[in-house]
Amino acid sequence: MARRQTVPAAIRREVIGRWGNDCWLHLPGCTGKGEEDDHIVPWSHRGRDSVDNIRRACKHCNAARQDRVLSGYGPNMHVVLGPPGADLMGAAEPYLQRDSIVVSHMQIMEALCPEGLYPTPAPALRAAAGSAWDAAYRRLAKSRAPVDVWLLRTLPMSRTHPRLLDEWIALDYSVTIVDPGAAYIFDRAGLDADALKVARQWYSLHLTQAGVNSKLAARHAELVRLGLRSADTTANVERVRW
Numbered sequence: 001m002a003r004r005q006t007v008p009a010a011i012r013r014e015v016i017g018r019w020g021n022d023c024w025l026h027l028p029g030c031t032g033k034g035e036e037d038d039h040i041v042p043w044s045h046r047g048r049d050s051v052d053n054i055r056r057a058c059k060h061c062n063a064a065r066q067d068r069v070l071s072g073y074g075p076n077m078h079v080v081l082g083p084p085g086a087d088l089m090g091a092a093e094p095y096l097q098r099d100s101i102v103v104s105h106m107q108i109m110e111a112l113c114p115e116g117l118y119p120t121p122a123p124a125l126r127a128a129a130g131s132a133w134d135a136a137y138r139r140l141a142k143s144r145a146p147v148d149v150w151l152l153r154t155l156p157m158s159r160t161h162p163r164l165l166d167e168w169i170a171l172d173y174s175v176t177i178v179d180p181g182a183a184y185i186f187d188r189a190g191l192d193a194d195a196l197k198v199a200r201q202w203y204s205l206h207l208t209q210a211g212v213n214s215k216l217a218a219r220h221a222e223l224v225r226l227g228l229r230s231a232d233t234t235a236n237v238e239r240v241r242w
């Protein structure tokens with residue numbers, strides 16, 4: 001990848017004058033302070049050294065972003081979250097287009113088992129599917145193609161990224177919570193010990209659509225102020241309405 005060059009001082013001054021010197025990314029662990037010049041459309045996507053394309057970011061966020069783009073500045077990113085047993089694919093299906101990409105843990109496990117998935121997948125298979133999920137996500141999140149990407153997942157966290165949901169909100173992904181209710185999930189037959197553990201963890205997060213929506217609205221207002229989204233929501237990158 002072409003390495004970033006130094007942004008001319010005059011452009012940096014204008015960036016700070018127009019957009020401020022606070023970190024624009026607000027990823028988990030953000031120090032808030034603009035320490036570096038961050039390209040909205042990355043250098044690797046031929047993003048330019050212009051006042052429009054640069055915002056200030058803290059060192060932590062600039063590194064943690066790993067070239068992932070704000071949703072709509074490459075792929076349109078959608079997340080569907082729900083406990084084990086929730087029909088995540090069913091929630092995404094009505095919105096899928098011909099070239100949509102769906103990253104699903106369950107589908108990856110199925111693809112790895114041509115003879116059919118055991119009711120209780122081996123831990124090694126779960127781990128392999130988890131790694132494949134993460135690799136697919138990281139690669140797609142920094143792509144330039146304007147495709148629709150659907151991320152189907154149970155827990156919005158991983159060992160290395162404990163606050164994935166906050167990262168997705170910062171990058172303005174659409175987030176849909178599919179919760180059929182704890183009673184339905186726990187009464188289902190065939191929930192193995194692992195799935196049960198994950199279901200308990202999922203419900204301990206108390207995720208609600210209303211809670212996520214209010215965080216997304218606050219983030220949207222910041223992005224409008226930063227000139228990265230239009231205040232007129234209908235003019236925005238097309239978003240799914242639920």
Ligand SMILES: [Zn+2]
Pocket residue numbers: 023024025026027029030031032033057058059060061062
């Ligand atoms: Zn930051």
